[in-house]
Amino acid sequence: METQHDILVQNKRDIQFKISINRKITVIRGDSATGKSTLFQMVSDANTSSRTGVNIACDVPVVALYETGYQYELSNESGKIYVIDEDFSHLKTKEFASLVLKSDNCFIIITRESLPAIPYSYREIYKIKTSGKYHSLERVYPDYDKLTEKDMIVTEDEDAGLEYYQYFFGDKVTTSHGNSNLSKYGSQNSLLIGDGSAIGAYIQDMELTGADMYLPESFEWKLLNNGMFKNNEKVQELIEHPERVVDTKCISMEKYCTGLLNNITANTPAQYSKSKLNQCYVRQCCCKGTKCEYFTRDKVLE
Template sequence: MKGKHRVIVSTKRLKYDFEIRRNITIIQGDSATGKTTLVDMIREAVNNPSGAAVDLVCDKKCFVLDGTLWKEQLAAVSDSIVFIDEGNEFIKTIEFSKFIQNTDNYYVIVTRESLPALPYSVEEIYGIKTSGKYGRLEQKFNEFYRIYGADIYKGSINPDIVVTEDSNSGYQFFKNICDDAHLRCESLNGKSNIFQYLNSHGNENTLVIVDGAAFGSEMHRVTELISEKKGIAIYLPESFEWLVLLSGIVRNSMLNSILESPSDFIESKEYFSWERFFTAVLIDMTKDSYLAYKKKNLNSAYLTDTVKKAILEKMNYINLN
């Protein structure tokens, strides 16, 4: 499945209207905010399609997954939007993560807990808020809002140290930048190590750079920690490869369309996260050129002054000079 898909589910008194655009969408929030009600309404509409109680409108089939037989149920579902309510322990398992990698569905998961086995985006974590007038005979309209946006930190920052989550080309690029600017740069070899590092270090000016496309499970505890400490900022590009593509150094007639609406091009069964897609695009668009990209070892062409300047200019609020 690819593209954006609008879901409208309603009764005479209650309505949800939202759009999803990635293979994994997370709905969070406290009790009594309407999360389980949404899933229950989807279930009622699917189980009783001819009934008049709940109306469901979507260009894709919708399905509610739960219980111990989830694998058997999911094996029969394809090209659908799958809703999963909190309380289903299987969503926390590596087995579930591996299983859904091979499906062409989108998944909407209700959970108050982080799911580290799943590579979900910081931009696809939502809460539900209620707006409009309240009255017995009037609809109560529920809409999604982003809990975390792409620009968590709005002020400018001049860090003393830069921390990245991996040791691949992204780290190699920023290490070179930091060496030139006489700044420290460290790789933490995995997103799960970011919190431990920040928790154990002082209040020095630290810039954390992570792949926003797959950092969703870490966002809650990391942002809580950042709110308690001074001088820490987090930068959340989709990925380093996305940042390179955004910089304009790669020329391709399809690139602007891809960057403007990635969901129209990303097949969920082929790419479990958008980071993998942008890596594949960058590799494909630069092959047989001086910018030929490799994930593990950064091509020295990306360390020329012109290329470095173009990439750094896309990093709003951040000064690494």
């Protein structure tokens, strides 16, 4: 199922919600009394019978998910957008997370709590912006896309990812051994580097530390941004519009980018390995004496 959809929910009293989703998981939080429960209630009402005074316009069905029978629903249905209210008591369970990850559906989850078992992007965390009866979504967090040098730099990645940042910033770069540990290293003097596409559950913690953040979609996504792939249409489409490329069957952006990087560099000098950084990704030229077909810059031998 594609993950990009525009949704219009409105009732006969002109209460209106205009929502655009981009990924499999969208989280809505924010102030009280902005309309979150009203949105869920309207979607819920619309599902109960054919004439409810609520109209939902979307290219796929938008439905409320209830606690009763949700396991069957998520295991057997596909191609839907489920709206889940904060009262849904299974939100933080492993069973729910497992069903969501396997599911071929999209999810709009209303919750202020973090959901560590579900990878979701910090870019897809929203609050509701209200103007009278009209409601739309507004991102909670800005883009953290500037790589700035700080006294301490900590990346969630090990091996190739760690080596990559150490190449540029030296020994001040260490690893947190995973995204859940990143905030432990946060301070005014540190830069935290994580996979933006899966950091949603930890972004509140990281923000509290006052640290700077650099959150590309994933480390492999950052490598795909390398100039050597600028002639690869699939890569460029991914970089420009990740939501158009990654569907609900893909467990995470990191896995998608890793698979893509592995495929397009297999049996080339730029062959990607997660365990060891290929120097092609950091050096200004290919020094292996072999012409790299992806390399767009002039080849300069050392």
